[in-house]
Amino acid sequence: QQQVKQSPQSLIVQKGGISIINCAYENTAFDYFPWYQQFPGKGPALLIAIRPDVSEKKEGRFTISFNKSAKQFSLHIMDSQPGDSATYFCAARGYNFNKFYFGSGTKLNVKP
Amino acid sequence: DSGVTQTPKHLITATGQRVTLRCSPRSGDLSVYWYQQSLDQGLQFLIQYYNGEERAKGNILERFSAQQFPDLHSELNLSSLELGDSALYFCASSGGGGAQETQYFGPGTRLLVL
Numbered sequence: 001q002q003q004v005k006q007s008p009q010s011l012i013v014q015k016g017g018i019s020i021i022n023c024a025y026e027n028t029a030f031d032y033f034p035w036y037q038q039f040p041g042k043g044p045a046l047l048i049a050i051r052p053d054v055s056e057k058k059e060g061r062f063t064i065s066f067n068k069s070a071k072q073f074s075l076h077i078m079d080s081q082p083g084d085s086a087t088y089f090c091a092a093r094g095y096n097f098n099k100f101y102f103g104s105g106t107k108l109n110v111k112p
Numbered sequence: 113d114s115g116v117t118q119t120p121k122h123l124i125t126a127t128g129q130r131v132t133l134r135c136s137p138r139s140g141d142l143s144v145y146w147y148q149q150s151l152d153q154g155l156q157f158l159i160q161y162y163n164g165e166e167r168a169k170g171n172i173l174e175r176f177s178a179q180q181f182p183d184l185h186s187e188l189n190l191s192s193l194e195l196g197d198s199a200l201y202f203c204a205s206s207g208g209g210g211a212q213e214t215q216y217f218g219p220g221t222r223l224l225v226l
Binding site: 034036041042043044045046049089091099100101102103104105 | 114116145147153154155157160167168202204214215216217218219220222
């Protein structure tokens with residue numbers, strides 16, 4: 001049973017465009033929602049994270065929108081750049097034991 | 113640099129063999145997680161340790177085992193290896209206090225089973 005569902009699987013965006021990746025979860029006990037960025041051959045790196053008592057968090061060109069009632073959250077990358085081309089994973093933390101559940105990943109390709 | 117170290121970086125072995133992957137968490141982190149990532153696949157959670165004790169188990173095969181030592185480093189043992197075990201294995205750590213909820217990933221060990 002997949003705890004966190006992520007879409008789309010892949011995404012192609014033109015340079016300067018907006019990239020949007022969506023995630024949905026079922027477990028209302030999740031209390032922390034990070035996004036990770038992974039370049040080929042590297043480990044995932046924390047990009048931005050949000051707690052469910054906040055509806056939006058912005059860091060530079062990256063914004064998380066969080067809809068608690070719909071149990072959905074999304075990552076928006078404004079002014080997308082070729083250097084943003086990577087795989088992005090959403091995740092959710094379970095309240096007990098700090099366990100994290102990851103989405104299946106979105107491969108983003110930003111075309112110059 | 114996340115502060116999490118993993119050795120070796122690459123590992124090539126044959127089917128039926130046994131290997132050990134090692135992970136050193138960030139200074140002060142008590143939790144260690146192991147993940148498997150096959151080609152173009154997501155992160156599959158294997159197992160979590162917290163301060164030496166097993167805390168959570170994911171889709172870890174019976175041929176795989178792990179432990180966390182008193183100095184908090186962890187080892188993942190993979191035995192009776194099969195071709196399908198070829199993957200990237202990541203270790204992550206968390207639990208250092210203020211950033212407790214954040215997982216920091218190591219660079220991974222790339223395992224190739226021939």
